[in-house]
Amino acid sequence: MNLRFRLGIALRYVLTREQAPLSRFLSLLSVTGLVLAVALMAVVMSVMNGFDREMRTRVLAVIPHVSVMGAGGLEPNDLTEQLLSNADVQSVTPFVELQGLVQNGKQVEAFVGVGVSDPSSWLLPGMISDDKPKPGVWVGERLGQRLNASVGDRISVVIPDSGDQKARAYTVTIAGWLSTQTEADDALILLPLQDAQRFVGYESDKVSGLKVQLQDVFLAPWFAQGLQYTLAPTQYVRHWGMTHGNLYAAIQLSRDLIVILVAAVVLIAAFNVVSSLVLLVTDKREEVAILSTMGLQPRAIASIFLWLGTLIGVVGSVLGVTLGYVLSISITSIVARIEHAFGANFLNTDVYPIAFLPTDPQAGDFVLVALIAIAACALAAVYPARRAAQIAPAEVLSEA
Numbered sequence: 001m002n003l004r005f006r007l008g009i010a011l012r013y014v015l016t017r018e019q020a021p022l023s024r025f026l027s028l029l030s031v032t033g034l035v036l037a038v039a040l041m042a043v044v045m046s047v048m049n050g051f052d053r054e055m056r057t058r059v060l061a062v063i064p065h066v067s068v069m070g071a072g073g074l075e076p077n078d079l080t081e082q083l084l085s086n087a088d089v090q091s092v093t094p095f096v097e098l099q100g101l102v103q104n105g106k107q108v109e110a111f112v113g114v115g116v117s118d119p120s121s122w123l124l125p126g127m128i129s130d131d132k133p134k135p136g137v138w139v140g141e142r143l144g145q146r147l148n149a150s151v152g153d154r155i156s157v158v159i160p161d162s163g164d165q166k167a168r169a170y171t172v173t174i175a176g177w178l179s180t181q182t183e184a185d186d187a188l189i190l191l192p193l194q195d196a197q198r199f200v201g202y203e204s205d206k207v208s209g210l211k212v213q214l215q216d217v218f219l220a221p222w223f224a225q226g227l228q229y230t231l232a233p234t235q236y237v238r239h240w241g242m243t244h245g246n247l248y249a250a251i252q253l254s255r256d257l258i259v260i261l262v263a264a265v266v267l268i269a270a271f272n273v274v275s276s277l278v279l280l281v282t283d284k285r286e287e288v289a290i291l292s293t294m295g296l297q298p299r300a301i302a303s304i305f306l307w308l309g310t311l312i313g314v315v316g317s318v319l320g321v322t323l324g325y326v327l328s329i330s331i332t333s334i335v336a337r338i339e340h341a342f343g344a345n346f347l348n349t350d351v352y353p354i355a356f357l358p359t360d361p362q363a364g365d366f367v368l369v370a371l372i373a374i375a376a377c378a379l380a381a382v383y384p385a386r387r388a389a390q391i392a393p394a395e396v397l398s399e400a
Helices: 003-015 021-062 076-084 141-147 193-200 217-228 240-271 273-283 285-293 298-342 363-380 382-389 393-399
Strands: 066-074 089-104 107-116 137-140 154-161 166-178 188-192 207-214 235-239
Touching: 021 240, 021 273, 021 298, 021 363, 066 076, 066 217, 076 089, 076 207, 089 141, 089 193, 107 141, 107 193, 137 141, 141 166, 154 193, 166 188, 166 193, 188 193, 193 207, 207 217, 217 235, 217 240, 235 240, 240 273, 240 363, 273 285, 273 298, 273 363, 273 382, 285 298, 285 393, 298 363, 298 382, 363 382
Parallel strands: 107 188, 137 166
Antiparallel strands: 066 207, 066 235, 089 107, 089 154, 089 207, 137 188, 154 166
16 A cells, blocks of 8 residues: 555544543653653754854954964054954954952952953944943943942052062043953953053053954964964964863863753653554554455554654654744743842853853754654654554454
């Protein structure tokens, strides 16, 4: 008999309500487990994709892809032109780097300062509370909270003087907040370039280094290696892999391990279909025997139950992927609301590179999850299909 006939019988078994209560319950339980497992895997892959995206676009946008530094500072003009002539370079920004303590009243915190001519050139759009130029410094949001400071407050920054091993204090005004939602919010202060030069004792034509942003962030190690040979002996290069490479590798490793674990959950849920199909074969023994007496070959009977397992996989995968997509696009706001309701912070930048739960649903991942579930269900249907094909019609009908 043709494929359409066998597929029709399999579809009838999927939709039928003429099952024993236990068989119906196990069928519903197996499909529900499959839906939840597929949805969980889709959400986990979307979240791990989100971490990967935020690491590349947010964290690595705040820190330089490549930094060209000079012992005692460097003059940026000629070197900037040399770097911009390279097609792999997206932008070059001179900066002055400094560290010290910042004080507001009795609150004292350590900070990392970066002096730039334009704060927006160091960060992505939307990371500064007010894009309009204002005199003063821009303080990381969480650093400002620990200082109990407000916009317009005058705070003191204490910078060590490497020359005579003394510290110098300067008073600056808070112009606004930096909200990168990364670890930078805990310590970063952006200062006007001229002020930073004055604080560290540089002339107006000298900076600590150049921030080089590349078209492809993963070219940084090779770009830095090649650039080092063209620099003066007092100049050196560092790239993001030296400071954040291990973190990015850990995210990739975590993604792979979590996907393997959740894939195992999907496989377990898929193989729960075995129990429901075995019970279905037991319930339908008389019908299978009648089909055999009508001339249906054992191979054709087995194919009916293989199609049945595949249809269960398709239904479970479609429902699971749909549920997973809905959860994936809303999980960031859901977690944010839970954090706000309980006053908790699930992702602390002391541990994680960002302060929120990111998500990046990708169609390819959803298709992969669905195919894994469908293939597992089809494989799980092999044993029940073989049992159905081995039913002896004469024995079953004589017992009926």
